[in-house]
Amino acid sequence: MPIPTATPITVKPLKPHGDSTRGIAYMAGGMFLFSAVDTQAKFLTDSLHPVQIVWSRQLGLFLGVLILIALRGVSVLHTRKPLLQIGRGVLAATSATLFIVAVSYVPLADAVAVSFVAPFIVTLMGALILREPVGIRRWVAVVIGFAGTLIVMRPGMGVLHPAVGLVLVAAAAFACRQVLSRALSGADPVQTTVAYTAIVGSALLTIPLPFVWQTPQMGLEMVLLVSIALMAAVAEVLVIKALEVAQAVVVAPVMYSLLIWGTFYGWIVFGDLPDLWTWVGALIIVATGVYTLNRERLAAKRT
Incomplete structure (x- = not known):
């Protein structure tokens, strides 16, 4: 997936511990809300197109940005890194759309477990694109983490729907988006990043919207669409703020709470529970992911 890299990505250092x-x-608040959003989105995929659901998800953030611009003026849109801001908006829309398409076919907890390859993709990106040093221990953790993903997916065994492959692509887009979030945290204020994410994502999703639009037929559908829009907007801001006030290696492990909430919501709403091998694979992914993040934290301390 192309990332704007015309100039080196530099990150303004946080305080030693943030x-x-x-x-x-x-x-934690952002992950709780994103899980609730994904659950409502999966419920709506029975009657509405995924693109329409993701567009509604972006709508709340977009309307909030319009209010922000009305109050503070267009200076909110002033950015030092326009290409990175546009890229983050594209990645946000892409990852959300692919994930919701995937969960329309596969259990929510299984999709969440596979999405946890994102931290390993960040490690690969750091080594291959940003030329960051990665020691043998972290490479081993990456390999073991991908092995855990294969245990969850069990390719060729017909255990999961092929659409779970979309989760891998969504995770890659999410990982790229997180890298850009850190790169932008020292360059632009949080409201600028939110504004570009909302505007770019909404514009991108509006293009195919007329071809897939279905007027909601039930009051419940309208309520859920509004709920998705509001919750996703708040969750987006919370994640950006988390990466702004604290080191990524400190807050990133909290992302794994998605598995807890995804399993809980999947069981309560859809009656889905992961099987034994999915739990085994998920635990391997979580363990190696936390280990990788801990190695990054120790490396950051040494520097």
Whole structure:
């Protein structure tokens, strides 16, 4: 997936430890809300097109940005890194769309487990694109983490729908988006990043919208679409704030709470529970992911 790299990506350093408590709280709240959004989106895929659902998800953020611009003026859109801002908006729309398409076919908890390859993709991106040093231990963790993903997916065994492959692509887009979030945190204020994410994502999703639009027929559908829009907007801001006030290696492990909420919502709403091998694979992914993040934290301390 192309990332704007015309100039080197530089990140303004945070305080030595940042505000870890606040960052963890922001990230935890964001993951809780994103899980609720994904659950409602999966429910709606029975009657509405995924693109329409993701567009509705972006709508709340977009309307909030219009209000922000009306109050503070177009200076909100001033950015030092326009290509990175546009790229983040494209990645946000892409990852959300692919994930919702995938969960229309596969259980929510299984999709969440596979999406946890994102931290390993960040490691690969750091080594191959940003030329960051990666030691043998972290490479081993990456290999083991991908092995855990294969256990969850069990390709060729017909255990999961082929659409789970879309989750891998969505995870790659999400990983790229997280890298851009950190790159932008020292260059632009949070409201600018939110504004570009909302505007670019909404514009991109509006293009195919007339071809897939279905007027909601039930009051419940309208309520869920509004709920998705509001929750996703708040969750987006919380994640950006988490990466702004605390080190990524501190708050990133909180992302794994998605598995807890995804399993809980999947069981309560859809009656889905992961099988034994999915749990085994998910635990391997989580363990190696936390190990990788811990190695990054130790490396950051040494520097």
